[in-house]
Amino acid sequence: MADVSFDGLTVTLEEVQDNPAKYARELERAKKSPGYAVCRCKSGPGGTPLRLVIRRYGALFHLARWPEEGYLHDPATCPFHALPTNDQHEGEESFEAICQTPDGLNVRLDTSLSVRTVGVVIDRERREIAPNTVSRRSAPLLGFLQRIWIEARLHEWTGAARSWGTCNAQIVAALGVGKLNGKSMQDVLYVMRRYEPTEKAAIAAEFDAFLSRIKTSEGTSERGLLIAELNAVEPSKYGFVIKVRQTHHSFFASKAVIDQVTASFRSAWTLIGVPHARVVALLVLERTKDGNLRVIDIALQLCNSSFIPCDSSYEVAMANRLVAERRRFKKPMRLVPGDDTLPDFQLTDTATPTVIEVYGMHDNAQYLARKTQKQALYARAATPCVEWIPPADVRSVRLLVAAT
Ligand SMILES: [Zn+2]
DSSP, X not given: OOEEEETTEXXXXXXXXXXXXXXXXXXXXXXXXXXXXXXXXXXXXXGOOEEEEEEEETTEEXXXXXXXXXXXXXXXXXXXXXXXXXXXOTXXXXXXXXXXXXXXXXXXXXXXXXXEOSSSOOBTTTTTOOTTSOXXXXXXXXXXXXXXXXXXXXXXXXXXXXXXXXXXXHHHHHHBTOEETTEEHHHHEEEOOOOOGGGHHHHHHHHHHHHHXXXXXXXXXXXXXXXXXXXXEEEETTEEEEEETTOSOEXXXXXXXXXXXXXXXXXXXXXXXXXXXXXXXXXXXXXXXXXXXXXXXXXXXXXXXXXXXXXXXXXXXXXXXXXXXXXOEEOOOOSSTTOOOSOSEEESSSSSOEEEEXXXXXXXXXXXXXXXXXXXXXXXXXXXXXXXXXXXXXXXXXOOOOOX
């Protein structure tokens, strides 16, 4: 991972991301003057420093990519690298559900964040759209969570250690001061902070401020979104209790919600609380009439022990092996539903990128057809491909040696 400089200091990006409170004062000073931090992964055109945006997030500061300069950063090692995109410019309107803007992501979710709870339920965020106009698309919860992972480059592994603190910093940087269903992203979405004993009070105050904005009053319910790592889901007298890591707060969920989660996210559900895997959740929270917080919808993303997204327990095992062996790789993630030809993993440290396929479901005809299709595709393109067919031991799979 790259080094970054601000206020006369040069430290690793990882150090700043894991200890945001420790560097708050220096980052605040650099935000005032010169108004940016510097990424040391490469130098910019003509040897100029590569600037990073310093963004305030509650009491803390986070580093983010400078608008339209992502392509200048080192693609192999720097999380601020990004290919030039069709960025949304001021005044332009996009019909995409999720788009990048210079300030961060602008998102339209298919979940309402303000709901009338009496009378006819009207989706207030959609009411003003006249018939026959082209309306903007909206993203489902899982699509949004996966897009966040891509924008934060958390689906790539470059070898630097990654804690929840790193994930928090990269997600917050990717979201920026964007918009979610027309509201301020920072008001309606909270990315759970890593628990730090020395910052206990500040973290609790920040989380409480977010939770206090979730309220039901005078016939309106204001909801909130939370991104956190799941710890446990336990049955209770009134349904279920959802526990997330880094906090003692827990949330209620009805049996109907949990039934839907177990059906939709089977692989992730079965690995909640298992030591070698992690399950990240995007929760939609609502305040009940008696003041409790309940989860009304959830999307789950199964990850390996380093927060690399995985589609199955076999993929978790493979990703954990690749991390342990210090390989560089990525988990290609589909942005378009139905795109089933993406490889399970791609090694990026071999001379030619090598595809890794984990063929786990022997008894599913559709899956077997796709496997044949993928094998033909790789053969035609002469793509180096490594296959693992469980239950063979994951350690028995022979990987190509890294070129760098
Ligand atoms: Zn960089």
